[in-house]
Amino acid sequence: MKQRSPTLEGFRAIFRIPSLGLAEIAWRWSFAVAVRAFLVFGALQFLDTLPVTSSEIALLRTRQPALVARAISHIVHGSAPRAVAAAVVIALCVGIAWICVGSLGRAAGIRAMLDYFRVASNSSQTAVWRLSSMMGLNFFRLAATLAAAVACLGALFLASPSSPEAGTSPGIVALIFFASVALIVSVWSMLNWFLSLASIFAIGEGRDTFGALASAVDLFRSRSGPILAVGTWFGLAHAGAFFLFSVLAMVPIALTKVLPGRAVLSGLLVVVLLYFAVVDFLRVGRFAGYVYVSCGPEPVPMVPAPQLFGSPPSLTPSARVDQDEPILSDLSTNPI
Secondary structure, eight states: OOOOOHHHHHHHHHHHOHHHHHHHHHHHHHHHHHHHHHHHHHHHHHHHTSOOOHHHHHHHHTOOHHHHHHHHHHHSTTOHHHHHHHHHHHHHHHHHHHHHHHHHHHHHHHHHHHHHHHHHTTOOOOOOOOHHHHHHHHHHHHHHHHHHHHHHHHHHHHHGGGSGGGTOOHHHHHHHHHHHHHHHHHHHHHHHHHHHHHHHHHHHSOOOHHHHHHHHHHHHHHSHHHHHHHHHHHHHHHHHHHHHHHHHHHHHHHTTTTSOHHHHHHHHHHHHHHHHHHHHHHHHHHHHHHHHHHHSOOOOOOOOOOOOOSOOOOOOGGGSOOTTSGGGTTSOOSOO
């Protein structure tokens, strides 16, 4: 039986079940809007704690850049501890909310994908809902992201001894910094990808956090070809979408002299939102391809037929039995 392409199955899942992409857009965009509203609310609350005198208000009303900067420096002077505390609280709240919301959204999507592929293959196995494993995986993804951010900050300090003040070329400083950041981002993206792939086994097979991660590594080792093919083709589709919408974004920008500013900004906003919607659909399709690889049949290795090297020996005159051999001396040579 011919094996079906996981990439085509991922694209087919997008068009056959558009609710998967719409659900992905719903929970991701809702979370993004909620986070932005929370950040705005936190910023406003922080600004309310800053004391402003009448002289500083007078400096702000002058609208002179130097005077406004001086007034702002006086206003925020001594507020660094409160700003750091507010940033820590906001980061913790956003991180906890992302772990919970992301676990629920991803678990619901994976369960729908598993049900779709198992119904298509007439399988009676049902997905197991294990939210604790999903939350553990998302916790490690968040921890890896924070560690990568701290490591990038450390790369900046690593390149600082090679600054131009120390007699080092600026090109060497930039090379050290960007090489370190590239290495950090590569390690982070690989770890984040495995943690994301492990969610299939946390929901589909009910494994714990580390068991799901081990299963994801085993899946990549045994089915690396189809998995890399899915990632490559959907990555190319993502790049094509980025190029297409970048060209479309040039249209309202080119009409800035004809259209009012609000119309141009509205056009750019529509293009950006459409791009993010397409990216979310492609993300769902790529993950559906991974799910198909995980629950699909194992590839049957083709065993080549044995080949005979050389031809069977033929009876040549030199290989014939010699009648004068002693082994045949017991046979009578006289006719009966």
